[in-house]
Amino acid sequence: MMVRDTIRKSLYAGLGVAVVTCEEIRKTVDRFVEAGKMSAEDSEALINELSTKGEKQQKEFQQWLTDIARTTFDRMEIADKQKVDELSAKVKNLEERITLLEDLRHKEEKSH
Structure with missing residues (x-):
């Protein structure tokens, strides 16, 4: 039960990164550009920054999940x-x- 809870919590934490896709970011930023609240150049810079951060967070999450799985399997002697x-x-x-x-x-x- 504890392993399942750990994996579930890990997946839920990772969903925060997965839910906000690049396409959704672009749609939101495009609305700011259309409303005149942001320039096209600034929007591209923001999209690139958020994409880069999202990819980094996703890699960190995957590594974290791999580490948890490895530790769990080591404890279980599988x-x-x-x-x-x-x-x-x-x-x-x-x-x-x-x-x-x-x-x-x-x-x-x-x-x-």
Whole structure:
């Protein structure tokens, strides 16, 4: 339950960044330009600034969420993909060795 709550809170925090899209920002700023409250040059500068900040916040949020997930998985002692791949390679190697040993034993039985 605690993991689910942490993830839910993380997603809700990230939604603040995701909700205000570049298109919505542009529409709002365009209204200011149309009303004469802002110049076209200032509006472009503002849009670029807000876009840059939004992208930065999104990257920070994604890193934060990744860190939380990694910490949670570490606490739960869940194997990551690398560990699973390593174990799969070991199992495959052992299967091949067993097959070779069985073949050798079978050949020895035939020769006796």
